[in-house]
Each structure stands twice: as C-alpha cells, then as structure tokens.
Amino acid sequence: MKRENLVKWLGKKFLPYLLTGSLAFSTLFSYRCANEFVEPEPEKPVAMLIAQPTEGYAPLEVSFDGSLSYARGPKSHLEKYLWDFEGDGETDETTSGTSGAWVNYVYEEGGEYDASLVVVDNQGQRSNKALEKIVVNDDLVSLGQIAFWSNRDVPGEDYNEEIYSGNIVLRVKDNNIKLVDIKRLTTDPGQDLEPAWSPDGKEILFTSHRNKGTAVWRMNADGSNQRDITSNIIESSRNADWGSNGNIVVSYRDSGFAGIGIINPDENSFIPIYPALEGNRSGWPKYSPDCSEIVFQKYINANWEIYMMNSDGSNLRNLTNNPAIDNQPVFLPDKRILFWSDRANPYQAPIEADLYLMNSDGSNIIRLTNALGGELDPRISQNGKYLLFTSFRHMEDPFQLYLTELINADDISKWIQLTIEGQNRYPTWRPKIED
Numbered sequence: 001m002k003r004e005n006l007v008k009w010l011g012k013k014f015l016p017y018l019l020t021g022s023l024a025f026s027t028l029f030s031y032r033c034a035n036e037f038v039e040p041e042p043e044k045p046v047a048m049l050i051a052q053p054t055e056g057y058a059p060l061e062v063s064f065d066g067s068l069s070y071a072r073g074p075k076s077h078l079e080k081y082l083w084d085f086e087g088d089g090e091t092d093e094t095t096s097g098t099s100g101a102w103v104n105y106v107y108e109e110g111g112e113y114d115a116s117l118v119v120v121d122n123q124g125q126r127s128n129k130a131l132e133k134i135v136v137n138d139d140l141v142s143l144g145q146i147a148f149w150s151n152r153d154v155p156g157e158d159y160n161e162e163i164y165s166g167n168i169v170l171r172v173k174d175n176n177i178k179l180v181d182i183k184r185l186t187t188d189p190g191q192d193l194e195p196a197w198s199p200d201g202k203e204i205l206f207t208s209h210r211n212k213g214t215a216v217w218r219m220n221a222d223g224s225n226q227r228d229i230t231s232n233i234i235e236s237s238r239n240a241d242w243g244s245n246g247n248i249v250v251s252y253r254d255s256g257f258a259g260i261g262i263i264n265p266d267e268n269s270f271i272p273i274y275p276a277l278e279g280n281r282s283g284w285p286k287y288s289p290d291c292s293e294i295v296f297q298k299y300i301n302a303n304w305e306i307y308m309m310n311s312d313g314s315n316l317r318n319l320t321n322n323p324a325i326d327n328q329p330v331f332l333p334d335k336r337i338l339f340w341s342d343r344a345n346p347y348q349a350p351i352e353a354d355l356y357l358m359n360s361d362g363s364n365i366i367r368l369t370n371a372l373g374g375e376l377d378p379r380i381s382q383n384g385k386y387l388l389f390t391s392f393r394h395m396e397d398p399f400q401l402y403l404t405e406l407i408n409a410d411d412i413s414k415w416i417q418l419t420i421e422g423q424n425r426y427p428t429w430r431p432k433i434e435d
Contacts, residue, residue, distance in 0.1 A: 042123050043072035049117040049130035057173045060107045060136045064115065067101040069130070071121040080120040084129075087114030110138025140169040143177065144381055145430040146388065147185070147195035147204055148401060152422030154184070161191040163206050165221070165430075168386075168403065168418065177403060179418040185223030192217070194426050199244045201431040207238040216240045216250055218265070221430070230263065233270045237261075243287035249294055249311075251283040252276060260285045260296060262311075273313030286330045287311070293360075295319070295329040295337055306339055308360070319362035325353070330378060335360045338378040338387075350374035350392050355409065368409040377426055380406065390425045391415075399423040 048068035053060070064083065071077050083093045085105040095103060107113065113136065116129040146168060151161045166182040186192040190210025197204055201221065208217045211228065214236045219226040230237045236253040240263075243249065248263040252272070259276030260283075263269070274282060274296075281299035288294070291311055298307045298318075306320040306329045320326040324343035331337055337358050344367065345352035353374040358365040369375045374392030381388065387406045392398045401418040408414045 042076065042121075042125050044125050045069065045071045045076065045078060045119050045121045045127045047117045047119045047127040047130035049115070049132050051115060051132040051134060054132060055135040055137070057137045057139055058107055058110050058171065059174070060134075062105055062107065062115070062134055064103050064105065064117070064132075065101065066117045066119065066130070069101065069117070069119045069127070071119075071125075073121065073123065073125075076121040076123055076125070078119050079122050082118040082120065082126075084116045084118075085113065085134075087116065091118075107134065107136040110136045110140065112136075138169075139172045141172060143168040143170055143386060144432075145201075146179075146427050147197065147206075147430065148419075148424055148427040149193040149195065150419070150422050150424045152424075160189060161193060162186045162188075163192050163195050163204065163223075165204075166418075168388075177416045177418075179401070183223075185219065186226065188226075194239060195428055196240050196242055197221075197428060197430050198242050199246070199431055201433040203242075205240040205242055205248065207240070214238055214253075216248070216263075229265060229268075230270075233263070233268065234261070239284050241286045243291040243311075244289070245287075245291040247291070249285045249287055251285060251296075258282055260294070260313075273311070274309065274316075282307075284328050288331050288335060288360075289333055295331060297327050297329060306337070306362075319358065319360075320365075326356075327353075328377060330380070331360075332357075332380050333382070333384050338380060340374075340376050340378060344370075348374075350376055353392075355387070355389060368406075375402075379427055379429055381429055382432055388427045388429065390427065399425050401425075401427050 050065040052063050066081050079096060081095045081100045082091045083103055085092045093103060113134040115132045115134050118129055119127045147163060147165045150164050162184055163186045164182055164184050166179045168179055170177050188210045190208055192206050192208045194207040195204050204219055204221060206217050208215055215228050216230040216237050217226055218229045234252045237250040239251040241249050248265055250261060252259055252261050254276040257276040257278055258281050259272055260274040261270050261272040282296055285294050285296040293308055294311055295308045297304050304325045304327050305318055306326045307318055309316040322343050324341055324346045326339055326341045329337050329339040337360060339356055340353045341356050342348050342353045344354055351374045355368040355375045355378050356365055357368055375389050377390040379388045385405060387404050387409050389402055390399055391402045401424045403416045403418055404414055
C-alpha cells in the first residue's frame with residue numbers, strides 16, 4: 001500500500017477516537033475550572049476632590065466639590081460621600097444623592113488640614129481617599145501669656161482646683177481676642193490657687209493647701225519642679241508677689257494673727273515688716289514697680305481698706321476711707337492703683353463689686369465698671385492697655401475671666417469673655433521674657 005493511502009486509512013480508522021478523547025478532555029477541563037472559578041471583585045469607585053479656596057485666613061469657609069467622583073462597575077452608582085475636613089481620620093459629614101457631592105465647611109482655627117473624601121457605591125465598595133491640603137492662617141498677635149486658677153472638670157478625675165496657663169491672642173482679620181493653648185500646670189489633689197510670675201517670667205509662685213497646710217510654692221513656667229518654699233520658715237503664708245528686686249512679699253499668719261513679710265528666696269529667709277499681732281488683719285500685698293512701696297488690704301474698724309507702706313514697713317498710710325469694702329489693690333506701671341470695691345452697692349460683694357482706679361496717694365478715684373456683676377482680681381497688661389479681671393456676672397455661671405481695653409472698661413459691650421469652662425479666678429500676666 002502506498003504511503004499516501006496508508007495515512008488516509010489510519011486517519012479514517014482512528015479519527016473518531018481522537019475526536020472523542022479531545023471532547024472528553026475539554027469537558028473535564030471546563031468542569032474543573034468551573035469548580036475553581038472565583039468571581040472578580042467589583043471595581044472600587046473613584047473619589048475626586050476639589051476645594052476652593054485652599055488657603056486663607058480664619059475663619060475660612062471652603063467649598064468642597066466631589067462631583068467628579070464616579071462608580072466603575074457597569075451596574076454601580078455612588079450612594080454616599082464621606083467627608084473628613086480636619087484630616088483626623090474621622091468622618092465629619094456624610095451626604096448622599098446628587099446634591100451630596102458639594103459641601104461647605106468653615107475652619108475656625110489656623111493650621112494645615114488634610115481634608116479628604118471617600119465615596120461608597122451601591123455595592124458597598126469604598127474608594128481610596130481623595131485629598132486636598134487646606135492652609136488656614138490665623139494671623140494671630142500675642143497680647144501676653146497668663147496664669148490663673150480653675151476648677152474645670154478633668155476627665156477621669158474628681159473635682160479639683162489647679163493652676164493653669166494660657167495665651168491671649170488677637171486675630172487681626174476680625175479683631176477677635178481669645179484665650180488659647182490652655183495648659184494645666186498643677187495636678188495635686190490639694191487646692192492650688194493665687195499664681196504670681198517671677199520677674200523674668202520663667203517661674204510661678206502659687207498658694208497651695210496640699211500637705212494639710214497653707215504655703216507658698218514655686219515651680220517652673222511649664223509646671224515642673226514644684227516645691228514648698230515657706231513651710232520651713234513660716235507657719236502659714238499666701239498671696240505671694242515676686243518683686244523686680246528678687247524678693248517675695250507674702251501675707252502670713254502666726255499664732256492666729258495675720259501680717260505681711262518679705263522672703264529672700266536665695267537665702268531662704270523671712271522678715272516680717274507688718275507683724276502678725278493681735279488686731280492686725282491684712283493681706284494681698286503687692287510691690288510697686290520699683291519695689292520701693294507695698295500696697296495691701298487691711299481690716300480695720302470692721303471694714304477692709306487699702307493701705308500703703310514703704311517696703312521696709314515704714315510710713316504706713318490709709319489710701320481709702322470708705323464704709324464699703326475696698327480690696328485686692330495692685331499697681332499699674334505708672335504707679336496708679338487698681339482695686340475692687342462695693343461702695344456703689346454696699347454689702348453686696350462680690351455680686352455687686354466694681355473695679356476702681358486711683359492715684360498712689362488715694363486721690364482721683366475713678367469707677368471703671370458699673371455693677372452689672374461683681375468684678376474682682378484686677379490685673380493690667382505689661383503695656384498698660386488691657387485690663388484682665390474676674391467677673392461674677394451670673395449666679396449660674398460665676399467667676400469667669402474677662403478682658404477689656406482699659407480705656408473702655410466702663411463699656412460692658414466691649415468686654416471679652418476668655419473662659420467658659422468651670423470657675424476661673426486670680427489671673428496674672430506673665431512679664432515679657434527678654435532674649
């Protein structure tokens with residue numbers, strides 16, 4: 001048989017068998033693939049984010065546009081828009097529908113924010129984040145740092161009274177003044193109050209009732225290195241004021257009587273200049289700017305009056321002589337004296353106390369506030385422009401810190417409330433720190 005005929009004969013003989021085997025193999029392969037086949041994941045939607053503007057001054061309103069976002073599956077559509085304006089990983093707002101692709105947000109505080117958008121389709125598929133960086137400028141001018149007492153709530157802790165610090169800033173764009181960067185400096189269960197700065201602004205004195213006594217303590221401006229500086233030299237002391245001469249004047253008690261004395265913190269020594277004798281009740285001593293004189297409050301004839309003496313205790317004289325309470329005197333840089341009194345509404349302090357200003361000889365007394373609430377703890381800024389004080393404006397919200405320009409102190413509408421949390425008192429300005 002010829003070769004060509006032999007090939008044809010073999011092909012006819014075995015071709016059916018070859019086709020049958022190929023079909024069986026194909027069927028088997030298809031069966032195995034069908035059992036191991038996994039449907040592909042639906043495609044994730046795509047988030048697109050546009051912001052306008054991306055930079056400006058606080059308060060800054062930003063319009064966010066997510067309308068270019070889209071779903072990728074043939075049967076998919078977008079259902080939700082998840083907006084994170086602050087960049088903290090938390091969803092600030094959830095929107096849906098056609099109108100949900102546009103939102104506005106107002107940034108009240110300065111800073112850089114990584115705003116983001118995540119979209120979710122009808123199959124629950126989430127996109128990756130689309131990001132826009134938002135730069136908010138505050139244009140803040142510092143008016144000074146303060147220390148103060150507060151009994152505000154601290155999460156996880158029982159009621160307590162501590163020393164805090166904060167910065168008073170002016171936002172130039174809208175002339176808004178606020179207290180920011182509030183920091184708790186003391187953490188002891190004992191009551192801490194009446195802070196006073198060192199002349200260089202690097203340390204703070206304060207009264208503490210820890211250790212079952214009343215003593216003056218000292219710490220760094222950040223709250224570190226707290227230590228008692230008076231218990232080993234005085235029975236009881238408070239109302240400390242640190243003079244520019246390096247000495248500290250305090251009110252003290254000895255055998256139940258109150259007086260005023262001077263502490264030399266370098267020598268750990270104490271000298272009484274207005275002794276704690278029977279009949280003497282005095283407190284709240286404050287140095288004059290040059291430390292040559294001390295002004296203080298003295299209880300005499302069943303009433304509190306403002307007195308002054310030389311820093312060695314000599315030349316004692318009464319600056320006020322009024323049936324009402326005159327209390328908490330403090331010098332201005334020009335040696336005039338701020339104090340509070342209830343003379344406009346006697347016997348109602350602190351609810352109806354006002355702030356007053358007088359010359360250092362007690363003359364030319366000017367009423368600064370008008371008894372719309374009790375004003376206490378007056379303090380003047382280093383430049384003499386701003387008046388800081390405590391106000392007892394409302395029984396339900398007593399003792400908050402306020403600020404006003406000294407020239408507008410009688411204009412209640414221009415008072416600026418600095419605190420709202422807890423009760424707050426005894427504010428004191430930090431001296432300017434020289435480099």
